[in-house]
Amino acid sequence: MAQVVVKQLFKKYGELQVVHGIDFEINDGEFVVLVGPSGCGKSTILRMIAGLETVTGGDIVINDRVVNDDAPRDRDIAMVFQDYALYPHMSVRQNLGFGLKMRDTPRDQIAEAVRRTAEILQIEELLERKPKQLSGGQRQRVAIGRAIAREPELFLFDEPLSNLDAKLRVEMRTQIKRLHMTFRATSVYVTHDQTEAMTLADRIVALRDGRIEQVGTPDDLYATPANRFVAGFIGSPTMNFLDARLETDGNDIVVVPDGGPRLRVPPSRAERYGPHVGKPVVFGLRPEDLTNTWTDESREAEAAVPLDIGVDIAEPLGSDTLIFSRIGNTEIVCRVSAIAAPSVGSTMRLxxxxxxxxxxxxxTGNAL
Structure with missing residues (x-):
C-alpha cells in the first residue's frame, strides 16, 4: 500500500499554466477521486503522479520518497486507461501476465497470479481470447486485471469507464467498488462523472481550472459545498440557484427569491445567516428538497415551507418524477413522487x- 502527498504541484506547457500549486494527501488504502469538468487538470495531475508528465514545480511524494524524477516503472504503480491499452496480438492470459513478465517474475508465479486475477474478475473463460474477441466491458475487466495481477503499491484510473454504455458503466463501477473493498489498495481515480465520484470515493478532490475547490467525503461535498461551483457540480439534477435577498419578517429571517415568495429560514439556520440580512445572496436548494414527500414530521413542522408551483414539464423516471417550473424568471427542477405526478399546465403544492x-x-460564489 502507499501514501501519496502532493505538495504545491504546478504544471505549465510553455506559457500556459494548467495546474496552479495544488496540495492534497492520499492515505494508505484510500480511494480518492479527482473530479471536475473537462480541462480542469485532473488527468494531467494523474499523469504527473504516474510519471507520464514532468512536474513543473512542487513535489509528488509516494511513501515518504520524492518521485518527481523517477521513471514510471520505478514508482510501483499500475494504471488503467480510458482506451484499455491491451496488446491486440496477445491473449487475455498473456495480457494479464505481461507486467509480471517484464519484471522477470518466475513463470509459476505469473501463472498463479493470472489464475487468481481471472477468478476474482470472473473472466476465466476468456483467458485464451484476443482483445478483438471481447466486449467493451470484458476488455476493461482485463485492463483492470492486468493492474491487479502486479499487486502494485498504487492504482491509477484515468476515466476507465467513459467508453462504456450506461448499463456497463454501472456494472463496472460496482466491480471496481467491490475490488477496492477486497484489496483496500491505495487508488486515485479520475472522472468528470459526479455519480462515479460519489459512489466510488472515500474522499473527493473537486477541481476547476487547475485549482482545488474542495476536498472531502462525498457527503461533505453534497451536504456542505464550499462554493457554488461544487454545489452545482455535485448532485443530479444540479442544485437550483436563484438570485435572492435576505430580509427580516418580525422575529424571523426570510429569503426572498427574485419574483418569488418569502420563504422563512428555519431557526436552525437563522444564527448562521443573520449577519447577511439586507444583502443580495444566491439561494440554492436541491431538487430533492423541493418535493411532495418527507420522512420526518419534525422536519416538516420546522422547515418544510409550502410552495405552490406551476408544472411546465414533467419527466417520469419510474420511481419519481422531475417537475420543471419557474420562480420569477428562473427555471427550477423539483423531484416528486411518481404516484402524485401532475399533468403539464397544472399547479401543485410542494x-x-x-x-x-x-x-x-x-x-465570489463562496458558501455563507
Whole structure:
C-alpha cells in the first residue's frame, strides 16, 4: 500500500499554466477521486503522479520518497486507461501476465497470479481470447486485471469507464467498488462523472481550472459545498440557484427569491445567516428538497415551507418524477413522487425543505 502527498504541484506547457500549486494527501488504502469538468487538470495531475508528465514545480511524494524524477516503472504503480491499452496480438492470459513478465517474475508465479486475477474478475473463460474477441466491458475487466495481477503499491484510473454504455458503466463501477473493498489498495481515480465520484470515493478532490475547490467525503461535498461551483457540480439534477435577498419578517429571517415568495429560514439556520440580512445572496436548494414527500414530521413542522408551483414539464423516471417550473424568471427542477405526478399546465403544492438550503455570496460564489 502507499501514501501519496502532493505538495504545491504546478504544471505549465510553455506559457500556459494548467495546474496552479495544488496540495492534497492520499492515505494508505484510500480511494480518492479527482473530479471536475473537462480541462480542469485532473488527468494531467494523474499523469504527473504516474510519471507520464514532468512536474513543473512542487513535489509528488509516494511513501515518504520524492518521485518527481523517477521513471514510471520505478514508482510501483499500475494504471488503467480510458482506451484499455491491451496488446491486440496477445491473449487475455498473456495480457494479464505481461507486467509480471517484464519484471522477470518466475513463470509459476505469473501463472498463479493470472489464475487468481481471472477468478476474482470472473473472466476465466476468456483467458485464451484476443482483445478483438471481447466486449467493451470484458476488455476493461482485463485492463483492470492486468493492474491487479502486479499487486502494485498504487492504482491509477484515468476515466476507465467513459467508453462504456450506461448499463456497463454501472456494472463496472460496482466491480471496481467491490475490488477496492477486497484489496483496500491505495487508488486515485479520475472522472468528470459526479455519480462515479460519489459512489466510488472515500474522499473527493473537486477541481476547476487547475485549482482545488474542495476536498472531502462525498457527503461533505453534497451536504456542505464550499462554493457554488461544487454545489452545482455535485448532485443530479444540479442544485437550483436563484438570485435572492435576505430580509427580516418580525422575529424571523426570510429569503426572498427574485419574483418569488418569502420563504422563512428555519431557526436552525437563522444564527448562521443573520449577519447577511439586507444583502443580495444566491439561494440554492436541491431538487430533492423541493418535493411532495418527507420522512420526518419534525422536519416538516420546522422547515418544510409550502410552495405552490406551476408544472411546465414533467419527466417520469419510474420511481419519481422531475417537475420543471419557474420562480420569477428562473427555471427550477423539483423531484416528486411518481404516484402524485401532475399533468403539464397544472399547479401543485410542494414543500421547500429549507433545513437543507444553501446561500452563496454572489460575487465570489463562496458558501455563507
Amino acid at each position: 414543500h421547500a425543505h429549507l433545513d437543507h438550503m444553501h446561500l452563496f455570496e454572489p460575487q
